[in-house]
Amino acid sequence: MKNKNNLIGLIIISIFLITSSLIYAEDIKYDKNLTQKIQKIINDRNTIKLGMTRANLLEIFTEEGGISTRTWRRYAYRGCPYIKVDVEFKLVGNEGDKLHQSPEDIIKKISKPFLEFSIID
Numbered sequence: 001m002k003n004k005n006n007l008i009g010l011i012i013i014s015i016f017l018i019t020s021s022l023i024y025a026e027d028i029k030y031d032k033n034l035t036q037k038i039q040k041i042i043n044d045r046n047t048i049k050l051g052m053t054r055a056n057l058l059e060i061f062t063e064e065g066g067i068s069t070r071t072w073r074r075y076a077y078r079g080c081p082y083i084k085v086d087v088e089f090k091l092v093g094n095e096g097d098k099l100h101q102s103p104e105d106i107i108k109k110i111s112k113p114f115l116e117f118s119i120i121d
Contacts, residue, residue, distance in 0.1 A: 041083060045113050054089060055103035057110075061085060066119040070098050070105065074119070081118045086111040 044060050061075035064084060068074065070091060077083035088109040093102055 041077060041079065041113060044077070045085065045110075048085075048107065048110055050107055050109070052107050053092075053103060054101060054105045054107070057087060057107060058103075064119055070101050073101075076118070077113070082115050083113050084116050085113055 048057055048060060057075065060078060062078055064074040064076045064081075066074060070089065072086070072088050074084055074086050077085075087107055089105040090108045091102070092104040092106055094100075
């Protein structure tokens with residue numbers, strides 16, 4: 001009998017929590033304009049695929065300041081300097097030169113977008 005009462009109590013609490021969270025979710029008012037802008041940024045980022053070139057990346061992102069190498073660099077979204085991605089490259093041509101980037105270098109890893117103040121050097 002005690003286990004049955006505990007189960008009924010858990011079910012009632014679960015229903016209450018689910019219902020109250022749904023009611024709360026309906027009360028949230030999102031900024032529709034901001035949400036659409038963020039969706040565009042995510043969609044733009046998702047057009048960059050592994051195997052594309054540094055030149056392809058530079059159509060949507062621009063180089064960020066700070067420490068970088070030819071094989072790794074942080075980039076900022078062209079529409080907002082606070083939206084960043086980290087990118088790793090496979091070198092194409094003159095692999096011994098670790099300083100001078102090539103537009104043909106291949107993207108081998110790209111992070112999800114993240115927020116950060118600009119790095120200026």
